[in-house]
Amino acid sequence: MLDNNKVLSALYEVPDPKSGSNIIDTDRVRNLRVKDNTVYFELIVSNLDTGVRAELNFACQNAVKTIYPDADVHIHMTVDKTEATTLRPIPHIKNIVAVASGKGGVGKSTITANLARAFKSMGLRVGILDADLYGPSMPIMFGMEGQRPEIQKVMGKPKIVPLETDEGIHLMSIGFVVEPDQAVVLRGPRLSGVIKQFVNETLWPELDILVVDLPPGTGDIQLTLVQTVPVTGALLVTTPQQVAIADALKAANMFRLKNINVPMLGVIENMSWFSPAETPDRRYYIFGQGGGQKLAESVETEVLGQVPLVIEIRESGDQVVKIDANWYTEDGYFGVLAKNTLKTLERRNQELRPTQIVQVNN
Ligand SMILES: Nc1ncnc2c1ncn2[C@@H]1O[C@H](COP(=O)(O)OP(=O)(O)OP(=O)(O)O)[C@@H](O)[C@H]1O
Ligand SMILES: [Mg+2]
Incomplete structure (x- = not known):
């Protein structure tokens, strides 16, 4: 029998x-x-x-x-x-979190990299998909420029093996595949082809969270992403400035469109204030105040954390600079952010059904 x-x-x-x-x-x-x-x-x-x-x-x-x-x-x-x-495209990845914004330069990539580090130091299995095909930041931020992913065959078909950062974060970026000055040449269908490849033709290991760094706005890449993987939720990054908020609202509304329907996990306010080294208790609100809260209210979500303007963070965007390890601990700025993100993810997974991949009607 x-x-x-x-x-x-x-x-x-x-x-x-x-x-x-x-x-x-x-x-x-x-x-x-x-x-x-x-x-x-x-x-x-x-x-x-x-x-x-x-x-x-x-x-x-x-x-x-x-x-x-x-x-x-x-x-x-x-x-x-x-x-x-x-069919479930990547069942071995528990949560896929997209990091979005309206305006460029508000700190999506910075938040992506450091949130991933904070998740990692909490003991989670973490990956980063650098979906900013126009201007990939991750290879620089992790000091991995010029590295190339290995190719492995599964049933005769070549698959990409993501690279691993020093911290053990699994990372895939267009920056590992083409030279930096060529990335911008990709358009339309080829852009979506690359995103699909980074999902369907890539051997991601089992992950608790895959953080996806997006370009700003609501373009082809965002649309392809929601058509390729079930995005568990989106994080919105903004500065406290009014113009940043108006644009962020547009980005949020794309995810909230009825046929896209990716839940908002929360808002992250970046560059919230600056404290000079000599007077660490003093906060200068360079870009204004309260913007993140206002945005969160407009999209019926919450502020998951605030990150001040710090010189080390700016330097870490241009080269590998170690940010104070305390930032990743439970009470640190990125640690708090990670903890709050996990909490809202957990709630989302309890209350809502899994996200469906957006169907395109041809
Ligand atoms: N909290 C911060 N303190 C200091 N500098 C910061 C902070 N956040 C981001 N930066 C710097 O601001 C610049 C823009 O940040 P980043 O590249 O993360 O933004 P982005 O939203 O990903 O930009 P893009 O839209 O171009 O992808 C970088 O030089 C980065 O190092
Ligand atoms: Mg970026």
């Missing part, structure tokens, strides 16, 4: 040709049944090339035969367009 669960465990060992995860977690296997000496299941292969379909079929047969050499394995390959969209 064949055991259903044993067959399932065997199929767990078969890598998903798209994500490198396994075919059970990506939900490719449906209606698994065993009867007498026969194993039957459906295999969803809609988003795979013919060659890969054949290999996957073979891999499944082999997996079952390793535990039941004499079993009859009937695999029904299903090609159904609607099924392709219900």
Whole structure:
């Protein structure tokens, strides 16, 4: 007598040709049944090339035969367009958090890098997807310029292996693939092709959080992202300035569009004040005050943290500069930010259903 669960465990060992995860977690296997000496299941292969379909079929047969050499394995390959969209593209990444803003230069990349560091020091498994294809910042911020990711084959298809920072953050950026002065040449369809590649053709390890650094505004990259992965939630970065807020509201409204529907996790106010080294208790509100709070109210969310203007942060944007380790502890600016972000993520995951990938009607 064949055991259903044993067959399932065997199929767990078969890598998903798209994500490198396994075919059970990506939900490719449906209606698994065993009867007498026969194993039957459906295999969803809609988003795979013919060659890969054949290999996957073979891999499944082999997996079952390793535990039941004499079993009859009937695999029904299903090609159904609607099924392709219900496959989970990266099930081994628990949360995907997009860092967005209206205006450029408000500190998205700075927040992304340091939030990721704070998550990492809390013991979480963290990745960063640098989706700013026009001006990738991550290779510089982590001192990894000029490095190239390795390519690994899964079922004959080449996959990108993300690089790892000194802290152990898994990182993928266009900056690792093309020279900095060429990135800007990518447009429209090619932009979305790269985003898709960074998701579907990249071997992300199991992660608690993947932080996505976006370019400013509401362009092709934002749209491609929500069409490619289920974005768990978005963080809005703003300075306290009024113009920054008006633009941030537009960016927030894109995520809140009914057919996009990515929950707002909260607002991060950056460059909130400056305190001179000689008078650390004195705060100068260079860009005004209360802007983050106002933005949060307009989009019915909360301020998750404020980050002051600090010279070390600015320097860390241009080269690798170690920011005071205290900033990442529980009471530090980035530590608090990470803690509050996790709290709102947890609440979001309890109260709301998983985000759906946005469907495009052709
Ligand atoms: N809190 C801060 N204190 C000092 N400098 C900061 C702070 N936050 C950001 N900066 C600096 O401001 C500049 C812009 O920051 P950053 O690149 O993170 O913004 P961005 O929103 O990602 O920009 P873009 O829209 O171009 O991607 C950088 O030089 C960065 O080092
Ligand atoms: Mg940036």
